[in-house]
Amino acid sequence: MPKLTIDGREIDVESGTTILQAADRLGIEIPRFCYHERLAIAGNCRMCLVEVEKVPKPVASCAMPVADGMVVRTNTPVVRKARQGVMEFLLVNHPLDCPICDQGGECDLQDQAVAYGSDRSRYEETKRAQPDKDYGPLIATHMTRCIQCTRCIRFAAEVAGTPVLGGLGRGEHLEVTRYVGQTVSSELSGNLIDLCPVGALTNKPAAFTYRSWELRQTETIDTMDGLGAAIRVDSRGNEVIRVLPRINEDINEEWLGDRSRFACDGLKRQRLDRPYVRRDGKLTPATWPEAFAAIAARLKGLEGSAIAAIAGDQTDAETMAATKDLLTALGSGNLDCRQDGAKLDPSARASYLFNSTIAGIEQADALLLIGTNPRIEAPVLNARLRKRWLEQGLSAAAIGPKADLTFAHDWLGDSPALLAEIADGRHPFLATLKAAKHPALILGQGALARTDGAVMLGLARRIAEAAGMIREDWNGFNVLHTAAARVGGLDLGFVPGPGGRDLAAITAGAASGAVKALFLLGADEIEMGALGDAFVVYLGSHGDAGAHRADVILPGAAYTEKDASYVNTEGRLQRTRRAVFPPGEAKEDWRIIRALSEVLGHTLPFDSLEQVRARLVEINPIFAHPGSLNRAAWEPFGIAGTPEDRPLASILDSYYMTDPISRASSTMAACIAAFGGGCNHHRAGHHA
Known part of the structure; x- marks a missing residue:
């Protein structure tokens, strides 16, 4: 050395x-x-x-x-x-426009000019100006400020894998621009703003609305996908102005997906800020006691088997634990946290975790993707896979949607029968997996959220075992979740109890009249038209599909408005911190369940956040150790059988709108208009 x-x-x-x-x-x-x-x-x-x-x-x-x-x-x-x-x-040539530049106060050029700048200029010629470029609805360009550092060009080509930026001209005439006919449509494009050391690239949706020193900073985690990226929420008053990534080498390094960064304007639109009760077919504002009384009146005399609850994708662990305890007290085992119907096995923890860990996937040298498009399901994870491929160390293949993943891979097809061929050794890719030092597979929700999802899970387990993915020092079996709440719900057992109904049985029961009362905890992705005449209580933050169907609406808090626990796709317990307060009369979700339990005559035995978290630990000890990871024991899971002959696809058809917050975001609507569903996922190809 x-x-x-x-x-x-x-x-x-x-x-x-x-x-x-x-x-x-x-x-x-x-x-x-x-x-x-x-x-x-x-x-x-x-x-x-x-x-x-x-x-x-x-x-x-x-x-x-x-x-x-x-x-x-x-x-x-x-x-x-x-x-x-x-x-x-x-x-x-730099314009002296610091007073109107959004980068003012956090500009590297400003900071260095204090140390190395002069108090006078010797330059008498006219300053060079450059026309601003159109980088889409997320990035505002002021190219006269550009100092040609080329960070944006290198990020787009190396990390994002979308080489659409380059330099034209030489010397003083050099300008950074897009290639002809190309758009800056990467799902990681917002990171260009962080990387730009001057004000040439700034946050377009928040342009001219803030000064950096006005903002209060809150370190928390992202719940817009299953990764749980470390973020910083910058707020002014009771409004979230912007979301930025924090460095966390274990999960997101220092990158953040565009939906997580820019959908924050959806936090102030279509919000539920007071309880509502449906009277004469119309939802009308009500007080909390009136809303609780309406629920108590409908639940009175109902058997436990006629009551059910479904948790949505952003429901926190505290709320699920409180709801589970309440339904248990009411005699109901009809619970499900899998609102997409994924056939995940809650009895074997290794069957629903990203076992190699997000950082650990960088060790993988052979990879099989099953029913997933990580570029739209988890773009930060996709950047890690590209990073591994650039090190000349990844032989990848995909069974499922044909997509441009920004790293070279063989598309084997979208037929589920290919999984059986690999598991039985009748497909050559099994030899590639066997020859690798660290073989891995990533099983997407697109493979699990099918009627034959349990068969797909069993086939994936057989492939993992046949390829030697499960060893003392390595577990290459990975499930990629798209929902922040999913792993926490499975860890808490928010699944059907003995004799209880799962999602499909709950909706069928609601249609037939067997399920008479249904609690939706921010669950908006289920088919509302299939709920028949069931009495629906919606607890959530936005006026989305669930609220439109509800008979009683209880306004809850979004992830930036509460101290809450989530478990990410790799099984890591993380906690959000409240950056702003919920609007109007909205409350933290678990507190609403606790108050309702009193009215229903089954008072839950906790009053404070600490007591709820103690209850989480009682249910599952993993909730005692935020930030830590424990390797899950490998147990049998999945079922044997022949999969249906339906093509495998991704669970998401759009990157930009996946939940109530992003659907309420005008910025995400602008992205849909500019880019379509996101990442050109209908096109296939590879970038070098």
Whole structure:
């Protein structure tokens, strides 16, 4: 390992490390604009110049590998003069529009100009101007501010896998733009805004609505998909202004999908802010006591078997635990957290987890995708798969939707019969899996949310065992969930009890009259027309399909408005933190269930969040350890049989609208208008 000296301090680093990376490890700050630790080195901006002993000129530290015995000085008069020269050139054409720039207050150029800028300009010529580009409904462009760092170009090509940006012209005439006929339609495009060190790319939906120092920052987690990315919610007053990613190497690194980032405007539209009761066929505003009285009157005298509950995709664990306890007290075992009808097996935890972990999938060298399109179901995970493929280490194949996944893979077809062929060794891809050191498969909800989902689950288990995916040091069997609530619901046992009904039986019972009362916990994806004359109580945050069908509406809180627990697709317990308060008379969901239980005569034995969380731990000990992962025991699951001859497809047909929040978002509606369903998932192809 080379040993070098930086500003009089010695450090040993791995061969190939750059001077800038070595200085970062010592905590020595070197300014930079073009360098980013997750992107290829460009060496464009020259702001990171340092002095190296025996080298006649300052060198760019981001592109200079260390050498044994190297002596580096980062803060000499020569270095300072060089950086001041670079800054003067950067500001030659830069517009002095900081007062109206959305990047003001969090701009790298602004910060470095304080340290290295001059108090006067020697430039007398006319400043160069560039026309703004159309990057779609999410990114506002002010290209006159661009300093040609090329971070956006490198991100689009390397991480997102959609190489649609490039540079035209040379020298002063260089401009970053789209290729002819291309749109910036990646599901990760919002990360370009974070990467831009100046105000050339900014948040279009929130343009000119905030200043960074006005915002209150709350660190929480995302519930718009099953990954549970680390996010920061920036709010002003009681309004969420923007959502940004936080660094979490285990889950999202520092990226975030566009739906999670930009659908936040849906949090203030079509909100339920007061209880409603249906009178004479029309929903009318009511008080909380009136709403509870209406529920109590309809439940009075009902047998437990006539009462049911379905949990939606963003229901928190506290609410599901409280609802399960209430229905148990009422004598009902009719519960289901699988509102898409997925045939997941709650008795074997390994059967519904992403067992290799999200970060661990980067070890996989052979991968089989079954009934999933990770690019629209979990774009941040898809970026990890592309990262693994770029390392020349991934042989991938897909059975299911034909799609452009941004990494090379063989599309084997969409017939479920292919799974049986692989499991029985009659397909050559089993040999590829067997030959790999870390074989893996990803089973999507598109394969599980079918009437033969349990057969598909059994076939996937057989493939995992036949390919040697299950070992002491590795479990390559992965289920990719699209719902933030799903794993938590399965861990809590929010599934049919003995003799209880599952989703299909609940809806059939509601249609036949056997189920007379139904609680929907933010469940909007089920077929509302199939519920017959059942009395429907909807507990949720938005006026979506469930609220339109409901007989009583109880206004709940969205994920930014409550302290709540969720378990992500890999089985990691995480917690949201309240950034703003629910609107109007809306309350945290579990508190509503607790208050209702009192009116129904079955008072639940908890009054505080701590007591509810203690109840979670009683039900399942995994709720005692936020952030930790425990490997699940491998047990038999799934059933034997022949799958139906229906093509496998993704559970999602649109990336941008999947839940009540994104459906209420005008930004997501603009994305649908501009890009269609998202990611051109009807097209197939591979990007190098």
